Amino acid sequence: MKPSNNKKENVHLGENLKKLGKIAEWLEAQEQSDEPDFDEGLAKVREAVELIKQSRARLTEVENEFEEIRKEIATSH
Amino acid sequence: MRKQELLFGGEERKAEKKEPLEAAKPLSVSAFIALVNERLRELEAQITGEVTKASFPPSGHVYFSLKDEHDGSVIDCVIWRSPYEAAGIKLEAGLRIVALGHADVYPPTGRLAFKARAIELTGEGILKKRYEELKRKLAAEGVFDEARKRTVPDYPERIGIITSRNGAVIHDLLNNFGPFGFKVLFADARVEGPEAVGSIMEAFKLLSRQTLDVVIVARGGGSMEALQAFDNEKLVRAISDFPVPVIAAIGHHEDVPLAALAADAHPSTPTAAAQFVNRSWQEASFRVAHESERIFRIYRNIVAGARGALDPAAYLRSAQRIYGGVLSSIDAWAVEIPELFKRVMARAEAKIDVIQRVVAANDPARNLRLGYSIARRDGKVLKSVRGVRTGDHFDLQLKDGIIEARAERKKQVGE
Numbered sequence: 049m050k051p052s053n054n055k056k057e058n059v060h061l062g063e064n065l066k067k068l069g070k071i072a073e074w075l076e077a078q079e080q081s082d083e084p085d086f087d088e089g090l091a092k093v094r095e096a097v098e099l100i101k102q103s104r105a106r107l108t109e110v111e112n113e114f115e116e117i118r119k120e121i122a123t124s125h
Numbered sequence: 126m127r128k129q130e131l132l133f134g135g136e137e138r139k140a141e142k143k144e145p146l147e148a149a150k151p152l153s154v155s156a157f158i159a160l161v162n163e164r165l166r167e168l169e170a171q172i173t174g175e176v177t178k179a180s181f182p183p184s185g186h187v188y189f190s191l192k193d194e195h196d197g198s199v200i201d202c203v204i205w206r207s208p209y210e211a212a213g214i215k216l217e218a219g220l221r222i223v224a225l226g227h228a229d230v231y232p233p234t235g236r237l238a239f240k241a242r243a244i245e246l247t248g249e250g251i252l253k254k255r256y257e258e259l260k261r262k263l264a265a266e267g268v269f270d271e272a273r274k275r276t277v278p279d280y281p282e283r284i285g286i287i288t289s290r291n292g293a294v295i296h297d298l299l300n301n302f303g304p305f306g307f308k309v310l311f312a313d314a315r316v317e318g319p320e321a322v323g324s325i326m327e328a329f330k331l332l333s334r335q336t337l338d339v340v341i342v343a344r345g346g347g348s349m350e351a352l353q354a355f356d357n358e359k360l361v362r363a364i365s366d367f368p369v370p371v372i373a374a375i376g377h378h379e380d381v382p383l384a385a386l387a388a389d390a391h392p393s394t395p396t397a398a399a400q401f402v403n404r405s406w407q408e409a410s411f412r413v414a415h416e417s418e419r420i421f422r423i424y425r426n427i428v429a430g431a432r433g434a435l436d437p438a439a440y441l442r443s444a445q446r447i448y449g450g451v452l453s454s455i456d457a458w459a460v461e462i463p464e465l466f467k468r469v470m471a472r473a474e475a476k477i478d479v480i481q482r483v484v485a486a487n488d489p490a491r492n493l494r495l496g497y498s499i500a501r502r503d504g505k506v507l508k509s510v511r512g513v514r515t516g517d518h519f520d521l522q523l524k525d526g527i528i529e530a531r532a533e534r535k536k537q538v539g540e
Contacts, residue, residue, distance in 0.1 A: 061280045061409050068416035075423040084427045096420045103413045107406070110306030114299065116290075117312050117331050 064103045071096045158232050165228045171319065172200070172239065173223045173247060179216040185209070189216050191224065191239070200228075204241040211323055212244050213259075213358045221247045225319040243319035245353055252349045253380070256356050260383055263358070268365050269386045275370040277390055279405035281338035285369075286311045287328040288343045294374075294395045298343060301399030305406040310335050316344035321354030329363050339370050339402065342384070343395045346376025355382035364388055374398035493524040500530075510535045 071092045078084040152160065174191035177199065181187055185206030192199050202224060204212075214222070224241035231238060246252055263269060282305075288294045290313040299309070312328035315321045325342065332340055342364070344352070354360065355375050364371045365387040373388035374395045385391035392398045493499070500507040502519040513519055513532045521528040 061406075065409065065412050065416065068413070068420065072416055072419045072423060075420060075427065079423050079427050079430070084430070086427075089424060089427060093420065093424050096417075100413060100417050103409070107305075107410050107413065109304040111304060112299075112302055112307040112309060114309045114311065117310050117335065119327065119331060 061103055061106055064099045068096055068099055068103075071099075155232060158230050158235070161230055165230070167227075169225070169227045171223050171225050173221070174200075176216055176218055176220045176222060178218055187216055191222070194221075200239050201236065202226075202239040202241055204244060208242050208323065209244075211326065211357075211359055212319075213322070214244060214246060214255075216244075220251065223247055223319055241319075243323060245319045245321075247350060249349055252353055252356070256349065256380060256383070259356065259358055259361075260386075263361060263383065263387070268361065273365065274389045277339050277370045277372065277401070280409065281402055281405075282306065283308045283310065283335070283337045284402060285309075285332040285335060285337045285340035286343070287314050287325060287332065287340065288395075289314060289316050292316070292345060294343045294345055297395040298341065298399050301396045301403075303403040303406055305403070307402075310337065316354065317347065317351050318354075322357045322360055325354060325360055326363060329367060333368065337369050339372060340367065341372045341374060341395075341398050341402070342388075343374040343398060344376065345395070349380065352376075352382055355384035357384075360384055361387045372398050372401060493522065498523050510537050 074092060075089065078089055172191065174193050177190045177192045179187060179189035187204050187206075187209050189202050189204075190199050191202055204224070204226075209216075214220075216222070222244050223246075224239060225243045226239055226241040228237055229240050230236070246255070267273060284302075284307050286295065286298060286309060288298070290311070295311065302309070310332065312331045314328040315324040329340075329342075344355075349356075352375065355373075361383045364373065364384050370389040373382070373385040373391045374393070374397065375382045375385050375391070376394065381391065390398075390401060392401050499522040500519055501522065502513055502517060505512075507513060507519060513535070515532055515535060517532050519530055519532065521530050
């Protein structure tokens with residue numbers, strides 16, 4: 049079976065959610081810091097926006113596909 | 126004659142009548158047996174009876190006789206090694222079985238025998254006894270151990286299904302899958318009767334060649350006799366050893382089928398199996414919304430925390446960059462974001478208004494005009510005497526210029 053080219057399948061929700069969790073943890077550490085890094089924070093928030101965007105797109109309603117797998121019958125000519 | 130016409134359709138039947146064999150050229154014995162066998166092959170049937178004798182030659186094929194319990198009629202039977210082993214039954218006198226196959230005349234002897242291609246037991250008593258025996262054996266081997274079970278992965282996309290295409294189960298599954306872009310690969314199988322074990326095993330074999338995240342094997346409820354394929358040792362082991370996690374959704378009354386005990390999960394119904402597969406996808410929607418809210422809430426707090434900085438103009442620039450950047454990214458996909466996220470961003474926009482008002486009230490030029498000054502060392506605002514050592518140079522900004530200064534002595538006052 050050929051790999052699908054469906055872009056939606058290339059989004060790994062689990063990985064995205066892990067990355068979002070790490071960004072949130074990094075920001076929490078910055079929140080406790082005396083000198084939060086605004087520029088890095090902005091980069092992290094922008095990364096989060098992209099991850100959220102991808103994840104939301106993958107979670108958008110997508111029709112399921114159905115295929116019946118049959119036993120191959122050997123033919124001779 | 127009239128009765129015969131009624132039974133066979135009268136004139137219509139007569140028109141279909143073939144030329145009698147005696148009118149054709151005589152057949153050799155061999156040709157006749159071949160002709161009979163050709164016709165017999167079309168007469169596939171399930172027959173039931175009591176095993177009266179069974180012999181086990183070294184070939185592995187099994188020869189046995191089945192006796193009718195009512196009138197004592199007997200037929201010789203044979204089952205080849207492979208389907209016999211797949212059945213997981215040790216044939217012995219007294220067992221009641223169902224055999225699926227067709228009759229055949231053996232040319233060297235002219236004897237008719239029933240060639241069984243599948244067999245199964247009948248009678249709840251014997252099935253229950255064998256169920257308990259096999260359950261004990263497999264449990265002792267650890268086949269049902271929780272430690273062996275694999276976790277069904279989150280966000281499965283490629284799902285194999287094994288069930289009958291003719292039952293309600295396949296519809297129950299498909300109708301209860303959420304719209305998450307699943308790729309469903311279906312392998313049809315008989316799920317009841319003597320053929321079931323071989324058919325389900327063949328379906329597993331077909332799916333083993335596919336790339337899958339999980340396989341669901343399912344059928345509706347039934348008696349122990351109807352479900353006996355799911356208590357077959359070979360099938361139970363195939364499920365336990367299958368390369369991806371298997372969910373067994375097999376309806377049952379009292380005894381959980383051994384196939385279900387060996388599976389990695391065994392929800393009670395096909396609908397529950399579909400919901401099991403949906404679960405991580407449904408939770409993902411909530412998790413994305415939660416992480417979105419968490420990230421923007423924290424970042425808003427960070428920006429708000431900078432309100433006390435002595436350089437509010439820089440703070441405003443930073444805040445505008447932060448929220449402006451986020452908002453411009455969001456413009457492109459605002460339609461897709463959840464309501465919760467929209468509310469967070471609406472609050473972010475409102476926050477910029479607040480910041481602008483704060484900045485206006487705390488304009489540094491205004492404070493400098495009032496006599497306040499800003500000390501900087503190496504370009505960074507000094508907030509504490511701890512930021513300089515005796516002898517360090519630093520800049521002091523007043524309303525009309527900068528004094529280059531040197532710390533002669535330090536004296537700390539209350540925090």
